[in-house]
Amino acid sequence: MSKSDGPKLVTALFSFKGKNNDELCFKKGDIITITQTDDGGWWEGTLNEKTGWFPSNYVKEYKAPDSGSTSAKMSPEKSSPDSPIHQTLNRDIVLKDIVDSERANVAELQGLVNNFLQPLEAANVIKKEEYKQLIGNFHEVLETHQRLLANLDSALSQGPEARVGNIFLTLAPKLKSIHTTYCNCHPQAVCILDRYRDELNDFMERSGAISPGILVLTTGLSKPFRRLDKYSAMLQELERHTEKNNPDRGDTQRSVSVYRDIADRCAAIRKQRELALQILTSGIKGWEGEELNVLGDIIHVGPVILVSGVERRDRYFVLFPTTLLVLSISARMSSFVYEGKLPLTGINVVALEQSEEIKNAFEISGPMIESITVVCPSREERQHWIELLSQEQIAIRASNLSRSPTSISHSSSQNSKLQAAGAEHSSSPGNKAPWSLASFRPAPPIYALKTFGKPDAVDSCRSTKTCNERQFEDDAIILRVIEGYCLSANARFTVHSAMLDFDPLHKVNDRASFMHSRVGNWETCEDRWLSETVKALKSQMTDLQSQVSQLCKQLEEERKSRLSLAATVKRSMAVIDGAVP
Incomplete structure (x- = not known):
């Protein structure tokens, strides 16, 4: 066994391969330095500068060999050139630097709130709603960092026993939550800063900020995520000066990775929101239809590659609550170009297996489009897209179910009233949910309530239910026929000029334009389509009759001309024959 004042060492009885990143x-035979022992059967130790957990029954206590023996396997844990005393002193210095920098960070955030943000709210330089968008959850960010500073001050007084890594690891979920929210709102704050640049600059300079005042405000509002980027490097430096048997070494090492992931996540969110804001504000070339704001908030946006045979096209997917927008970048890389849109109610999303040709891909298919293969930059991004698309489709179905009738009457008069009410409900201008082909299908029948004490009423309900089920099945078959007719008619009479560029997406445009046409009920919709078809046929018949009449007239004129020409030729021949002796 190791000395009583030295680190505790164990030797591995068996090989162990951890499944989690903290294991x-x-x-077999490796010598591990113990950092923590737990009663649950798992110990924490350090091997080759890596600290993690392992089962305690895989190791046994290491007994130091005789001084003359060199057969022991001590290579994994060679002594550091720095003595433990120097390591402890260096760790204390690094820890003090972390606490001092955090104190300066909190003081700067607090000064921004007291000296500028609170007076700005009272001065009414910008609107109340815009002020809320400008600061976001800045106050919550300040409170969380004040809490972190208080914990670090408390740990600093504990000396070598301070569990700084554990403090950062414990506060990581809270810090991730508040910084994710703040970074999500920050691009909108940048727009407000640009919109009121002169007014805010004058206010900041009047409040004591150095010139230019707008730069002080911009720098202060970007301080939270700039500070977040530094935690990983500071913790890595702290780990470097932490002894291998220090109980806080494992938490410090894990916190390095955790805070690096948090910083990367927040940076990705900021980039996402900036891109979404650019799409909404800069405009899209070739966009047809209503304003983009009508589609709702942008849920996710990102670059993808669409594969069609051997052809690959760089595109951007923009996900709205009910629509997936497809964009490309202009030749000068200065704007977005509209390529098509897919209604979420008409597509199926399936992940594709990895292959040498295509990796990190999923497939979009539907009854009105050809299958589209979508390649994502990474496996995580592919999974994120699939989850988001599935979630939005489920939300749309739930919204459609919530709008369906909740009761059904068994009398014909009440049925007609219910159908009329349903038609009014679906056509009401206040209903913002998109219309889909599922609106053609009848709502499932609801079981009638039992009439207690009246068995005949129960039997009547059962018989009526059976009858209604058969009736609904017949209606469903008829409606599927109508649905197919409507789709085919729409596909015949709708032509897009860009259809030759990319067939799968522009076929969806036909269906999307059909699905976004709001109608009161399917009967009026059918009548309208039939009347339009009849009018189109009448117009075509009129054109054909006119063309036939014109052709007949031309044919008659041609016949008369031929007869006249023949008579002229005969007369000429007769004159020539008479002139010849």
Whole structure:
């Protein structure tokens, strides 16, 4: 066994390969420095600068060999050139630097709130709603960092026993939550800063900020995520000066990775929101239809590659609550170009297996489009897209179900009233949910309530239910026929000029334009389509009759001309024959 004042060492009885990123991997015979022992059967130790957890029954206490023996396997844990005393002193210095920098960060955030943000709210330089968008959850960010500073001050007084890594690891979920929210709102704050640049600059300079005042405000509002980027490097430096047997080494090492992931996540969110804001504000070339704001808030946007045979096209997917918008970048890389849109109610999303040709891909298919293969930059991005698309489709179905009738009457008069009410409900201008082909289908029948004490009423309900089910099945078959007719008619009479560029997406445009046409009920919709078809046929018949009449007239004129020409030729021949002796 190791000395009583030295680190505790164990030797591995068996090889162990950890499954989680906080578990330690080792081979049989490796010597591990113990950092923590837990009663639950798992210990924490350090091997080759890596600290992690492992099962305690895989190791046994290491007994130091005789001084003359060199057969022991001590290579994994060579002594550091720095003595433990120097390591402890260096760790204390690094820890003090972390606490001092956090104190300066909190003081700067607090000064921005007291000296500028609170007076700005009272001065009414910008509207109340815009002020809320400008600061976001800045106050919550300040409170969380004040809490972190208080915990670090408390740990600093504990000396070598301070569990700084554990403090950062414990506060990581809270810090991730508030910084994610703040970074999500920050691009909108930048727009407000640009919109009121002169007014805010004058206010900041009047309030004591150095010139230019707008730069002080911009820098202060970007301080939270700039500070977040530094935590990973500071914790890595702290880990470097932490002894291998220090109980806080494992938490410090894990917190390095955790805060790096948080910073990367927040940076990705900021980039997402900036891109979404650019799409909404800069405009899209070739966009047809209503304003983009009508589609709702942008849920996710990102670059993808659409594969069609051997052809690959760089595109951007923009996900709205009910629509997936497809964009491309202009030749000068200065704007977005509209390529098509897919209604979420008419597509199926399936992940594709990895292959040498296509990786990180999923497939979009539907009854009115050809299958589209979508390649994502990474496996995580592919999974994120699939989850988001599935979630929005479920939300749309739930919304459609909530709008369906909740009761059904068994009398014909009440049925007609219910149908009329349903038609009014679906055509009401206040209903913002998109119309889909599922609106043609009848709502499922609802079981009638039992009439207690009246068995005949129960039997009547059952018989009526059976009758209604058969009736609904017949209606469903008829409606499917009508549905197919409507789709085919719409596909015949709708032509897009860009259809030759990319067939799968522009076929969806036909269906999307059909699905976004709001109608009161299917009967009026059918009548309208039939009347339009009849009018089109009448117009075509009129054109054909006119063309036939014109052709007959031309044919008659041609016949008369031929007869006249023949008579002229005969007369000429007769004159020539008479002139010849």
